[in-house]
Amino acid sequence: MESQAGKVAYSAERRLGGEHLAPEGHLLLGHIDVELTERCNNHCIHCYINLPERDAAAQAAEMDTAFVQDVLRQAADLGCLTVRFTGGEPLLRADFEELYLFARRLGMRVILFTNARRITPHLAQLLARIPPRRPVEVSVYGMHPHSYDAVAGVSGAFEECRRGIELLSTHRVPFVLKTCALPPNRQEIEEMGAWAAALTGGQSALALTAAFDLRARRDNPAKNRRIERLRVSPERIVELLALNPHYREGMREFCAKFVRPPGDRLFACGMGQSVSVDAYGRAQGCLLLRHPEAVYDLRSGSLRQALAEFFPRLRQRRAANPEYLRRCARCFLKGLCQQCPAKAWMEHGVLDTPVEYFCEVAHAEARYLGLLAEGQRAWEVLDWRLRLENFAGELATAPQAC
Numbered sequence: 174m175e176s177q178a179g180k181v182a183y184s185a186e187r188r189l190g191g192e193h194l195a196p197e198g199h200l201l202l203g204h205i206d207v208e209l210t211e212r213c214n215n216h217c218i219h220c221y222i223n224l225p226e227r228d229a230a231a232q233a234a235e236m237d238t239a240f241v242q243d244v245l246r247q248a249a250d251l252g253c254l255t256v257r258f259t260g261g262e263p264l265l266r267a268d269f270e271e272l273y274l275f276a277r278r279l280g281m282r283v284i285l286f287t288n289a290r291r292i293t294p295h296l297a298q299l300l301a302r303i304p305p306r307r308p309v310e311v312s313v314y315g316m317h318p319h320s321y322d323a324v325a326g327v328s329g330a331f332e333e334c335r336r337g338i339e340l341l342s343t344h345r346v347p348f349v350l351k352t353c354a355l356p357p358n359r360q361e362i363e364e365m366g367a368w369a370a371a372l373t374g375g376q377s378a379l380a381l382t383a384a385f386d387l388r389a390r391r392d393n394p395a396k397n398r399r400i401e402r403l404r405v406s407p408e409r410i411v412e413l414l415a416l417n418p419h420y421r422e423g424m425r426e427f428c429a430k431f432v433r434p435p436g437d438r439l440f441a442c443g444m445g446q447s448v449s450v451d452a453y454g455r456a457q458g459c460l461l462l463r464h465p466e467a468v469y470d471l472r473s474g475s476l477r478q479a480l481a482e483f484f485p486r487l488r489q490r491r492a493a494n495p496e497y498l499r500r501c502a503r504c505f506l507k508g509l510c511q512q513c514p515a516k517a518w519m520e521h522g523v524l525d526t527p528v529e530y531f532c533e534v535a536h537a538e539a540r541y542l543g544l545l546a547e548g549q550r551a552w553e554v555l556d557w558r559l560r561l562e563n564f565a566g567e568l569a570t571a572p573q574a575c
């Protein structure tokens with residue numbers, strides 16, 4: 174049942190399909206992610222990407238100011254309207270303000286992912302005076318110092334985060350709050366939901382996730398084991414989904430559009446139709462896809478070449494793993510499932526191996542929605558079209574459950 178204290182929306186990643194809307198032969202880039210650094214001033218227990226704040230080797234290898242500006246200019250020439258600055262913690266970059274203003278002068282809307290610890294009065298004033306045109310997205314990890322700092326792994330991080338959020342609020346810079354359900358803060362989720370609603374005037378729910386990704390660089394087996402231990406059960410994921418009072422209604426339309434077997438195509442998504450650029454100048458088809466064969470080095474090429482040649486070739490890849498072909502290729506829950514080549518890479522070091530955790534989450538969600546009976550496996554279901562049609566029809570007329 175929806176809490177009267179405030180709404181919490183579980184934000185599961187959905188890979189939506191579709192093709193370029195531009196005329197044939199004309200490239201159009203609507204969105205670009207730019208990972209300014211992998212370094213972070215937090216050491217969060219669940220993080221899939223962070224490096225230490227003072228990692229000198231990582232900092233030396235990062236794109237310099239001129240390179241980032243050139244990437245942004247190339248994106249603008251391709252019609253790009255939005256850039257997301259992320260990391261690590263992008264505000265660790267000494268040139269962040271310069272890059273932000275450069276993107277805004279190009280006419281781009283800016284999405285900023287930050288933990289808010291380095292929001293200063295000057296930066297808040299800048300964001301108020303020259304607004305990003307998209308809400309700043311702030312990650313918060315607890316309502317109290319002991320819970321927040323336990324997740325962030327840094328003493329005093331809570332106070333700095335709160336100070337940054339207060340500065341955004343004082344200067345009326347639009348923002349949204351996001352969190353993760355983790356052992357130190359799981360008892361505070363509803364409290365955080367109420368706080369988020371109050372801060373945003375009821376305009377935004379707290380975005381919550383609990384299905385954590387492993388290390389995207391496959392660089393630390395010990396951290397991967399820790400992240401796996403933090404994952405909640407598939408049944409708990411469904412409980413979090415159901416906290417959103419509009420969840421079932423939204424799933425009706427989602428399933429009608431995106432839930433069906435993908436066949437042997439690896440990339441049954443929009444991979445490469447937007448572009449992510451990592452901290453070292455490599456273009457990726459999405460933020461998480463860091464397989465060596467799936468990245469394009471912009472130091473020896475261009476965004477235009479990546480979009481016109483590299484990513485279209487990559488989208489033609491077919492699965493070869495017999496287990497993937499037996500299960501994922503035939504599974505009508507594929508659009509519902511977070512399994513994808515990027516997740517397979519993080520979990521197994523290849524692009525086409527099923528990830529059991531995400532498979533179980535998708536099956537638990539399908540059982541909750543009435544698409545599967547207990548014990549059924551989705552790749553064995555033959556009447557999946559009828560089930561989806563019945564599901565959509567029921568939701569169109571039935572009262573919505575909380």
